[in-house]
Amino acid sequence: MTLAIQGLTKAYGGLHVVNDVRFEVPSGALVGVIGPNGAGKSTLFSLITGFLAADAGDVSFEGRSLGRASPMERARAGMVRTFQVPREFSxxxxxxxxxxxxxxxxxxxxxxxxxxxxxxxxxxxxxxxxxxxxxxxxxxxxxxxxxxxxLSGGQKKLVELGRALMTGARMILLDEPFAGVNPVLIEELSVRIRELNGRGIGFLIIEHDLAALNKLVSTLHVMDRGVLIASGAPAEVLGNPRVRDAYLGGAAA
Amino acid sequence: MDAYLIAIAIITAIYVLLALGLNLQYGLTGIVNFGHVGFFCVGAYTTAILSEHGVPLVVSFPLAAVLAMAFAWPLGLVSIRLREDYFAIVSLGFSEVVRLVATSERWLTNGVQGIAGIPKLFAGWLTGPAQSYAVLGLLVAFNALAILAMLRIVRSPFGRMIEAIRDNEEAVKALGKDPAGFKIQVLVLGAALAGLAGAVYAHYIGYISPEQFLPLITFQIWMAIIMGGVGRISGALVGAGILMLFLEGSRFLRDVMPFISEVSMASVRLGVVGLALILFTMYRPQGLMGDFTRK
Known part of the structure; x- marks a missing residue:
């Protein structure tokens, strides 16, 4: 396994935004994290990449513990993120x-x-x-x-992906790559991601848009209110009543 | 009149040197340095004090730049990681500390009386207008070197990285590069230019005192780069020119407004510069030469 997320926890006041989340991303895998708004996905991402300091837990990449490393060190270790709102050098x-x-x-x-x-x-x-x-x-x-x-929002996401590729990253973490991107470009982006994955680059993708993601990834992790509520193959996970409840309940609220 | 124009040209060239440094820091890297005058002050006092003790100009001049850098480095080390607005306050505080030390440490700086009789540049070789021309020539040479260095930097991977930092620091971190290291180098380089400007200034005016190094100078340089065009090397040049045009040109306002007293005139001149800045931000926010939006 390449990336191991070991009990990451982050609380603001009494509220656990991310609570003891643990899963592994094998090298060269294509893994997704989904969940309704406010599930703690983006916070989890920032904890993994070091942009936020975790209250507890560790992250290890290729056997090396990075839980206390700076964002720069984690990126240099071969694990590079993109941002939900693109941060291009404008x-x-x-x-x-x-x-x-x-x-x-x-x-x-x-x-x-x-x-x-x-x-x-x-x-x-x-x-x-x-x-x-x-x-x-x-x-x-x-x-x-x-x-x-x-550039358009979708093109900016491609630029961010391009930058991540240029670093020589072996694991790329995409934060909502499909949000605000037109359907044609979503398809295009998915094709590129699959192709890169074929070359051995691992992906961990956070996404709100289920339809685009479940076709792409081999494993899905579902978060709700800071905790992991389901993990497995997309079809199986999406059939899970707890997941349906979290998603539909969240959408209805 | 001729002598007056040369004097103006010399002061303008000193401002250009200062503006080039600030443009590198703010225009290219996004460092909000509100304490530029502090490095100018360090440079001026360094060479003045050394000259008092008989150190030759060829030594005291480079030392003025080196000492300004030596002040910038620890300042950067402790505060460059602060959010930009906090760094702005720290740098402003730094320049005030420098000025207050120059005011209080009388054994070193002669306090508010300042240091007089600083040897003129090229004294002993040249006198009168020839001397002024030589000073101007020296400044043009310094500026030319600074501009050449700046162009080299802008076109290098280092230049690309500092512009990336200006555009988005978090994204730079996400790529595994540390913005702080680049920013400290830029702070130190800009300080070297300010220190050098201070050295020329001290030897040209021949007298320095703490009240010549008020934060106002910093903000005049800011006005210069804003009016000239932020992030543009030509903007620093043109901006310093416009600033001087306003500062000096408003001297002649009295010819058309004889009803204003000598005393109020100083305030009127500042008002003119302020008005110009307001008009610029309203009608030409990108400055005369355009901002960094395109090279």
Whole structure:
């Protein structure tokens, strides 16, 4: 197994937003987390990626405990997240967004920028090729040199996925990748995710939109009011009365 | 009149150097530095005090920049991770601390009386207008070097990363890169430019005292980059020019408004600059040269 979530807990005041959640994401798996609004999915995501500090529990990735690591360390360990509301670098072009994500660039050190321009240039050429391939793969070629702030919501999500790919992540955590995205692009995005998964990249996807997700993932975890209420194959989980209750009850309220 | 114009050009060039530093910090990286004048002050006092003790200019000048950097580094280390508005307050506090130390530590800075008789640049070689031209030439050279360095930075992966930090710091963290390290370097670089500007200023004016380093200077530089165009190197240049045009041009307001007394004139001039800033934010928020929206 790659990613193990071990009893993560977060409370605000007396309210347990995430309560002793534990599950595992095997390497190269495609796993989804669903739940009604306010179930604690996004908080769980922030706990896994270190953007929030957990009150209890641990996260381990590829056998390494990361429960106390910073978001940067967790990303460098190979586990990279996207955001529910896209956080593109709005004034940088799509291409520059991707280039910025490439790890270990000596050109990001001032001393090398001024004194080793040759090396910086060679590295830059290599990552530029990689970025161009990623742009083609994500079908972003038409907007490659447009500032990312001008793209549609769906395209911005593709840019975030592209950045995550550029980091060389082995596990990508997508926070509501389909929210606010038009149906054509949802299909497109699903195809890309499946293809990447075929190359061995693991995905953990949080989604509110059930229809898009249950076709994509092999395992679903369902959260309600901070706790995990069901886990298993999508068809089986969606047939679970507790899940139906949580979802329909939540929708009706 | 000629001498007056050269003097204006020199002061403008000092402002350009300051504006370039602030533009790197705010325009390119998003660091809200409200204490820029603090580094300017450190640079001015460093070279003034060293000169008093007979240290030659070739040594005291670089040291002015180095000491400004040496102040910026620990400041960045302890406070750059704060949210931007909190950092703004801390940096403003820093510059006031610097000024108050310059006011109180009389053994070092001669307190409110300030330091007089700071040796002029090129003294002994040149006099009169030639000297002024030489100072201007030196400033143009400093600015040119700063601009070249800035262009190099903007086009480098480092430049791309600081702009990414300006646009979205959380996303940078999510990619495994630490914004704080980049921001500290930028803070230190901007401080070096301010320190250098302070050194030229001290030797050009020949007299420094704490009241020359009020927060007002910081906000004038802010006005310059806002009017010129935030995130643009040309914006720093043009902005410092417009600022000087308003600050100095309003001197002649009295010719058309003779009914205003000499005393109220100072306030009227500040009012003019304020009005210009309001008009700019209303009608041209991106500044004269356009903002960073497109390179």
């Amino acid at each position: 004034h940088l072009t799509v291409r520059e967004n991707l280039l910025a994500a490439a790890p270990g660039q000596s050109g990001e050190r001032l001393i090398d920028t001024f004194f080793r321009p040759g090396r910086v240039k060679a590295e830059e050429a290599a990552i530029a090729r990689e970025a161009a391939e990623t742009i083609d793969f994500l079908r972003l070629a038409k907007v490659a040199d447009v500032p990312a702030g001008r």
